[in-house]
Amino acid sequence: MNARQRVPVAGEDGLRRAELAALMRPALPALVDGIVTEVWRAVPVYARPGSYGRVTRHGVECAVALFVDLVQDPMAPRDELYETCRRLGAGEAHEGRTLDDLQAAYRVGTRVGWHWIMRLGRRHQLSSATMARLAEMLFGYADELARMSIRGHREALDGTQAGLRRRLLRLVTGPGTVPDELLTELAAAAGWPVPPEVVAVAVEEPSDVSWGPDVLADVDAQHPYLLLPAPVDALCVSRLGTRVAVGPPTEPGAAAHSLRWARAALRLAADGALPDVPVTWCAEHLTTLWLLLDEHLTDQVARRELAPLTQFPDRTRRRLGETLLSWLQNGGNSEKIAVDLSVHPQTVRYRVRQLKQAFGARLEDPDARFAMQTALRASGLRTAQSR
Template structure:
């Protein structure tokens, strides 16, 4: 409803002589005044247009109580004060300041005063009555704002104690076995004060560290394997400053953090086993093939036993030499000269070993799919046992 329509609801009456009579003049226009103030607030502070029911309820409570106070200054205010306190707390819980809410109060107060001035002109209210109404309105608006400030401060104090727990809960949710929806992540992130990035990377730490990061980092420092979730791409300087060995998972969507964490944990394990270089920061993205080959050691063993079964009959030393020769033969397309350089042996030695391999494997060496499986099994074995030499 427009301001003109709200104005038309103001009845023309005789000279006003008391509080009850003044309140009686105002009550019929309450519904139209509420609609007008709501629209003014929505236009000036668009964020509240998305929460229309809450805005309208708050404005209606405020207008009705103001008219009650015009009639009786001792009218109970507790219900409205609680509403204002909750509005302020709600801003804190959503991670916002009071700027929008205070702007809404100012807009509503100005709209209310314009309506009162029109009432005064039509009813020919005295300057004394208008002065009293102005004092009441602006003092009333200050009271409401103070209650919202109180609610905001109380909520911030509460969040200060619970936010750390909410952030751990959020981290465990996004790294858990069931991927959460984006809506669930957004809701909990708001409560936890975590600005949701487009992509994240999980970071696994060898040992707990003292927190030295901002709100953009989620952390769970509980043993045995503390971890972080950081915005991607991860800051190399920040990771180095942690001063412990870490592994950084590949970038993923926040709801898929569990995948990044799984790869980061596998990477740190492989570093500890010697399959990957021992450096302060290991980036999964640089070792994806190794991770793929070694992500499931038991499965890799099964593939090796199946695809390399013909080598099982040779003595250990011979088996290791034939294994490395077979891998080089697969990688170099059977070129004896290249294999000899690769293995630092004479080409004649290569040809002798290749004959042994062909006798052992037969036609399987001619099958492309079998060769691929053999190469994968041999690579996995070489990565897991890098110290073995022929």
């Protein structure tokens, strides 16, 4: 499922995502019972007394709850459920079984879930567009859960080294700091020569490119990525054949930071805030990443620092904002500002008088000037991103 999906869009059936999720939640206990009953009937092995039945019910409860969470917020965290699915797949491998029964259980759960959604749609007269979005989301979601179980099954069977390498990658790019002794021990077990510095590479689409022992990769994940020794060249990452973003170099124990910046850059390139090129190098766009990584905070800074501009009409406010940014960047030189904005110097002087009346002594405060310039730069980047 694409993390950027939005289901449903505002305005469909007069509902927002939160309202649609609210319609679904009261019926979830009955849905869980229905799915569990059908799975036990269709795949009797999961109806055996003991842990099998408990695990089945727990997995179904997690899956339906997360699905509704994703209807409300497509960025809701999936980690807990994905780990459950991986364990289900690994459990089948440890039992010496194929994934046939588990895949059958997923198909049954998806079928029951879709029938439930159709009844919900009829009851609340949801539009065909909303139903189509929900169908797309449900079947993509089911595929993703199945992929997680396939991964868990494969990791249990490969026993190990490939599984160890994926787990090592998740560890060093996850939250928290990995102690040097633990990193050294796990890297030795996984056959990964620890480099002095690494870069994380975020990948737009899955890839089947094979890599040497010095690269840790998870390129069939929902958000594919790699960890390579630094420095890395464009030829190396261009082998992936899709848009990628290369994070800044870090020590191996801090690889999570490189991955965070790489994923942010990949998202901004897709949204148009960064150039549309095959390889985006974070090191070339650090200021843009810094200004746009936290949009809420950027908005707060703009509201605080540019409040005097709100007294003007929209068109005047835009022109004064452009003039203020150029004035700050050019040290108040009217001739340079006029060239920068392609206007007459007299126009610049008139606008500057307006700015001085609006901002007063704050224009002479170095801290305020820095904050205003930062807010204006961020605002300009956000405008470019929305075009």
